[in-house]
Amino acid sequence: MSGEGPLRVAVLASGNGSNLQALIDGPHERGTIELVGVASDKPGATALERAGRAGVATSVFPRDDYADRTARDLAIAAWLEGLGVELVVLAGYMQLLSGEFIRSFSNRIVNVHPALLPSFAGLDAVGQAVAHGVRVTGVTVHFVDEGVDTGPILLQEAVELTYTRPMEAVMDEIHAVEHRLLPHAVELIAAGRVSIDPENPRLVRIEGA
Ligand code: GAR
Numbered sequence: 001m002s003g004e005g006p007l008r009v010a011v012l013a014s015g016n017g018s019n020l021q022a023l024i025d026g027p028h029e030r031g032t033i034e035l036v037g038v039a040s041d042k043p044g045a046t047a048l049e050r051a052g053r054a055g056v057a058t059s060v061f062p063r064d065d066y067a068d069r070t071a072r073d074l075a076i077a078a079w080l081e082g083l084g085v086e087l088v089v090l091a092g093y094m095q096l097l098s099g100e101f102i103r104s105f106s107n108r109i110v111n112v113h114p115a116l117l118p119s120f121a122g123l124d125a126v127g128q129a130v131a132h133g134v135r136v137t138g139v140t141v142h143f144v145d146e147g148v149d150t151g152p153i154l155l156q157e158a159v160e161l162t163y164t165r166p167m168e169a170v171m172d173e174i175h176a177v178e179h180r181l182l183p184h185a186v187e188l189i190a191a192g193r194v195s196i197d198p199e200n201p202r203l204v205r206i207e208g209a
Contacts, residue, residue, distance in 0.1 A: 017047025
């Protein structure tokens with residue numbers, strides 16, 4: 001996927017940015033990727049501070065500064081293209097992206113989602129899973145298509161639930177899994193080991209897996 005040097009990666013994040021931190025402390029520090037930019041829709045997002053501390057360029061694209069989502073996403077896309085971004089990672093980015101944005105980075109956007117998709121898509125996936133009473137939930141890393149959490153699945157890992165476990169403990173375990181799974185997925189892509197099956201675009205092939 002990448003030309004010369006490590007894969008150029010950008011992260012979009014709306015909040016705390018613990019998944020961004022896992023990418024900084026893992027692949028970015030190891031040099032398997034180069035994190036070149038972090039963008040947020042929220043000026044106060046802790047993710048921006050984490051990026052700043054790591055010396056990564058940041059930019060903020062608040063929804064209200066643009067006529068509509070398409071205009072805002074065009075501005076984000078232009079910023080990412082200026083940085084020569086090859087892969088966009090959604091790490092707790094709580095905004096829907098326009099179809100134009102998704103098509104302009106076709107098969108070059110991945111998202112981490114705190115459930116085993118296609119179960120519990122959308123917001124508050126952990127709360128949805130706990131409320132439903134499922135015994136097993138987990139984490140999914142998937143390519144982003146124009147639906148909500150519907151794109152081809154790259155990696156998944158299960159987490160068991162019990163009724164007696166407090167929500168906070170479940171959240172902590174989900175996060176711990178995310179912090180392993182997302183960097184792993186990004187490194188697989190950076191190593192050129194990931195491709196979409198041309199016969200069936202729902203299937204993601206991982207070379208050597
Ligand atoms: C993560 O749990 C991520 O899976 C979730 O937001 C959290 C962000 O945490 N994303 C979604 O729910 C997207 N639908 P972080 O800001 O600490 O990385």
